[in-house]
Amino acid sequence: MLGFTALDLARIQFGFTVSFHIIFPALSIGLASYLAVLELCWLRTKREVYRDLYHFWLKIFAVNFGIGVVSGIVLAYQFGTNWSFFSQFAGGITGPLLTYEVLTAFFLEAGFLGVMLFGWNRVGPALHCFASVMVAIGTLISTTWILASNSFMQTPQGYAIENGVLVPADWLEVIFNPSFPYRLLHMSVGAFLATAMVVAAVGAWHLLRKNDTPAVRTMFSMAMWMLLVTAPLQALLGDAHGINTLEHQPAKIAGVEGHWQNQGDEPLPLIVFAIPDMENETNHFQIAIPRMGSWILTHTWGGQIKGLKDFPKEDRPNATIIFFTFRAMVGLGMAMIALALWAAWQRRRHAMYSSPWLLRVTTVMGPAGLIAILAGWYTTEIGRQPWVVYGLLRTKDAVSAHAVGTLALSLGLFILVYAFVFGVAITYIFRLMRSGPARFDPGHAATGGPGQAHTPSRPLSAAPDQISTNGSAQ
Amino acid sequence: MGIDLSAIWAVIIFIGVFMYVVMDGFDLGIGMLYPFVPDRHERDVMMNTVAPVWDGNETWLVLGGAALFAAFPRAYAIVLSALYLPLIFMLLGLIFRGIAFEFRFKALDHERHIWDKAFIGGSLTAAFFQGVSLGAYVHGIAVVSTPAGPQYAGGALDWLQPFPIMCGLGVMVAYSLLGCTWLIFRTEGELQKRMLSTARPLALLLVLAIIAVSIWTPLADPDVAARWFTMPGMLWFVPVPVLVVVGVVLLLRSLAGDAPLHGPFLASLGLIFLGYTGLAISIWPNIVPPTISIWAAASPPASQGFTLVGTLVILPIILGYSCFSYYVFRGKVKLGEGYH
Numbered sequence: 001m002l003g004f005t006a007l008d009l010a011r012i013q014f015g016f017t018v019s020f021h022i023i024f025p026a027l028s029i030g031l032a033s034y035l036a037v038l039e040l041c042w043l044r045t046k047r048e049v050y051r052d053l054y055h056f057w058l059k060i061f062a063v064n065f066g067i068g069v070v071s072g073i074v075l076a077y078q079f080g081t082n083w084s085f086f087s088q089f090a091g092g093i094t095g096p097l098l099t100y101e102v103l104t105a106f107f108l109e110a111g112f113l114g115v116m117l118f119g120w121n122r123v124g125p126a127l128h129c130f131a132s133v134m135v136a137i138g139t140l141i142s143t144t145w146i147l148a149s150n151s152f153m154q155t156p157q158g159y160a161i162e163n164g165v166l167v168p169a170d171w172l173e174v175i176f177n178p179s180f181p182y183r184l185l186h187m188s189v190g191a192f193l194a195t196a197m198v199v200a201a202v203g204a205w206h207l208l209r210k211n212d213t214p215a216v217r218t219m220f221s222m223a224m225w226m227l228l229v230t231a232p233l234q235a236l237l238g239d240a241h242g243i244n245t246l247e248h249q250p251a252k253i254a255g256v257e258g259h260w261q262n263q264g265d266e267p268l269p270l271i272v273f274a275i276p277d278m279e280n281e282t283n284h285f286q287i288a289i290p291r292m293g294s295w296i297l298t299h300t301w302g303g304q305i306k307g308l309k310d311f312p313k314e315d316r317p318n319a320t321i322i323f324f325t326f327r328a329m330v331g332l333g334m335a336m337i338a339l340a341l342w343a344a345w346q347r348r349r350h351a352m353y354s355s356p357w358l359l360r361v362t363t364v365m366g367p368a369g370l371i372a373i374l375a376g377w378y379t380t381e382i383g384r385q386p387w388v389v390y391g392l393l394r395t396k397d398a399v400s401a402h403a404v405g406t407l408a409l410s411l412g413l414f415i416l417v418y419a420f421v422f423g424v425a426i427t428y429i430f431r432l433m434r435s436g437p438a439r440f441d442p443g444h445a446a447t448g449g450p451g452q453a454h455t456p457s458r459p460l461s462a463a464p465d466q467i468s469t470n471g472s473a474q
Numbered sequence: 475m476g477i478d479l480s481a482i483w484a485v486i487i488f489i490g491v492f493m494y495v496v497m498d499g500f501d502l503g504i505g506m507l508y509p510f511v512p513d514r515h516e517r518d519v520m521m522n523t524v525a526p527v528w529d530g531n532e533t534w535l536v537l538g539g540a541a542l543f544a545a546f547p548r549a550y551a552i553v554l555s556a557l558y559l560p561l562i563f564m565l566l567g568l569i570f571r572g573i574a575f576e577f578r579f580k581a582l583d584h585e586r587h588i589w590d591k592a593f594i595g596g597s598l599t600a601a602f603f604q605g606v607s608l609g610a611y612v613h614g615i616a617v618v619s620t621p622a623g624p625q626y627a628g629g630a631l632d633w634l635q636p637f638p639i640m641c642g643l644g645v646m647v648a649y650s651l652l653g654c655t656w657l658i659f660r661t662e663g664e665l666q667k668r669m670l671s672t673a674r675p676l677a678l679l680l681v682l683a684i685i686a687v688s689i690w691t692p693l694a695d696p697d698v699a700a701r702w703f704t705m706p707g708m709l710w711f712v713p714v715p716v717l718v719v720v721g722v723v724l725l726l727r728s729l730a731g732d733a734p735l736h737g738p739f740l741a742s743l744g745l746i747f748l749g750y751t752g753l754a755i756s757i758w759p760n761i762v763p764p765t766i767s768i769w770a771a772a773s774p775p776a777s778q779g780f781t782l783v784g785t786l787v788i789l790p791i792i793l794g795y796s797c798f799s800y801y802v803f804r805g806k807v808k809l810g811e812g813y814h
């Protein structure tokens with residue numbers, strides 16, 4: 001169909017469903033921690049802005065969490081439906097890690113999430129705050145399991161191969177594999193950064209609309225501080241992660257850099273722009289800065305790395321794609337650092353809340369962190385190709401034997417249903433964001449839990465039932 | 475160590491799937507009964523009866539999938555590939571249903587009909603294809619061995635046969651009966667009366683479905699016939715059909731009573747549990763019927779053991795919490811309080 005093979009379609013389907021999914025958990029991770037911080041601030045200072053902001057973002061968190069759960073069901077089944085040989089080969093290791101992730105999420109939903117969403121008037125302030133902190137920790141534990149599983153597929157260790165399948169030899173080695181710490185930190189900080197960007201954008205939008213309340217100012221200010229810390233930190237972590245990848249997956253780095261081969265002892269240039277051509281093993285339209293590549297990759301002025309030509313053709317990742325996804329991620333990262341510095345400068349000038357251009361750019365950049373996360377995942381996952389478990393199982397040997405027509409049908413249905421269902425959900429989240437933080441009225445706190453209309457596992461029901469089109473919550 | 479981890483995991487997954495049926499069956503049923511109740515306020519009541527208890531169902535489904543992946547990766551790979559299309563249809567139906575459930579309350583008045591339709595369509599699709607998947611699974615999955623391990627040997631539409639389709643309809647009837655008896659338990663007045671008159675034909679249809687499956691499976695598969703009709707196993711399994719008869723009698727009697735309460739609902743659940751157990755007896759100890767046993771599909775003991783530790787700690791807490799939730803909820807009913 002349109003020249004796609006069954007393998008292509010299976011990969012597109014997995015990429016599509018997982019890309020849709022990742023946005024929601026990434027925001028959930030960041031918002032959960034933000035909510036915990038807001039509630040701690042409220043308990044310490046008793047300033048009402050913190051309480052009002054808590055309840056504003058709690059509703060958005062609830063909807064977001066609910067969509068994350070719904071879009072997550074598909075993923076629990078796709079390894080089996082579409083990647084049966086991967087499941088048979090690696091199930092003994094990735095299966096338990098994913099099960100622990102589900103158990104963690106389930107545990108959270110059954111207990112602390114309910115208290116957090118519905119318990120404002122039912123439990124004491126300290127216990128409520130404890131629940132918020134536990135939910136924040138829980139989302140990070142979930143992240144840890146997923147990243148352990150993913151990192152194992154990138155840099156496997158602690159396994160044996162018996163009867164043609166992976167057998168765990170040492171669980172600690174499996175979990176704490178070489179790329180795990182870098183990947184976990186890079187993803188967690190990425191989630192915080194992306195969330196800070198979203199919060200900042202919502203604040204900036206309200207300030208632009210002259211909805212200049214203390215709560216809006218506080219969230220804008222907090223988000224900009226967070227951005228100032230996490231954006232540069234993320235760059236440092238990304239650099240460390242890159243060095244780690246160079247050690248364990250040199251072909252990925254060669255692809256990301258569009259580096260085909262070393263020229264004698266010449267230091268590596270930094271290729272700013274090029275179109276890598278996998279067929280002809282060359283770059284078109286290359287623009288490069290001499291020596292910078294060596295410095296960035298090896299932190300010396302003359303260092304060299306392996307080029308793509310050092311790897312057999314069938315072991316190379318598609319440099320045409322990851323060259324650009326990597327630059328999209330780094331470019332957005334740099335833009336966020338610049339924005340954070342600009343805001344800090346405007347803060348010193350006491351103009352942060354009133355500079356129209358700063359507010360406009362911040363609003364437009366709202367999704368920048370989320371897009372950077374997607375670009376980063378594309379880089380690392382496509383860069384792992386042609387392997388699904390690096391060095392052990394090729395993607396083409398992992399896929400279930402479905403016909404092209406079957407896969408085209410399922411992919412088409414996924415696109416249709418996701419466009420409709422998640423389109424509505426995202427519209428709803430936007431409506432909530434537009435309504436803005438209001439003065440919290442304890443009499444109208446969401447009620448729920450056993451015996452109530454709203455129960456813990458229905459996070460969506462913590463959000464107000466109707467929001468009128470002019471933006472105010474009813 | 476003489477612990478049979480595979481058997482423990484088979485039981486955990488058996489319970490997990492039944493938990494899903496208990497948690498989600500009646501609200502899928504309510505979705506299917508929606509077309510017969512056009513009044514908006516009655517529809518609100520119907521949905522409000524499940525609002526407090528339908529929670530967690532999708533997470534049970536995710537947990538079921540993940541546990542199968544961890545404990546029996548070979549079965550996970552083969553069964554899910556074989557049932558590709560019905561499972562995808564089911565998942566999409568569930569996504570629709572779950573979102574519709576929530577957004578129906580959030581929708582503006584003129585948008586509500588969209589979510590009613592999504593709720594009906596999602597419930598119908600999910601229930602039918604759960605039954606089709608179950609039927610195709612019980613019917614047997616063609617497997618061929620390859621150098622990379624056993625692989626599904628059939629086509630994409632192998633499930634499109636009379637037996638799976640019949641099971642799909644059977645599960646729709648079963649869930650509708652659950653939804654119907656749940657509403658008898660939870661509502662009063664006109665709506666309850668209508669459900670009372672709907673329950674009896676649904677119950678008879680379910681009995682027909684159970685009889686059809688009970689005759690069909692042993693005829694189609696001599697192993698299943700041998701399991702049920704040779705001594706000494708027969709002695710162990712005789713209670714199952716006897717209990718089914720008892721269940722049907724209890725159900726019909728409770729429907730005829732003056733003030734039916736939870737009786738019809740519990741009797742329906744009991745019937746469905748017996749049918750489910752009967753299928754498990756027919757299949758045991760295979761996990762990819764009719765060829766691959768739970769031991770042949772098992773992941774290494776180090777994987778099953780590692781996962782079991784966390785499951786044994788967390789699952790009882792979740793189960794306890796769910797029971798507590800139902801318990802408090804039931805107490806409220808006795809006080810005659812509504813939920814909204």
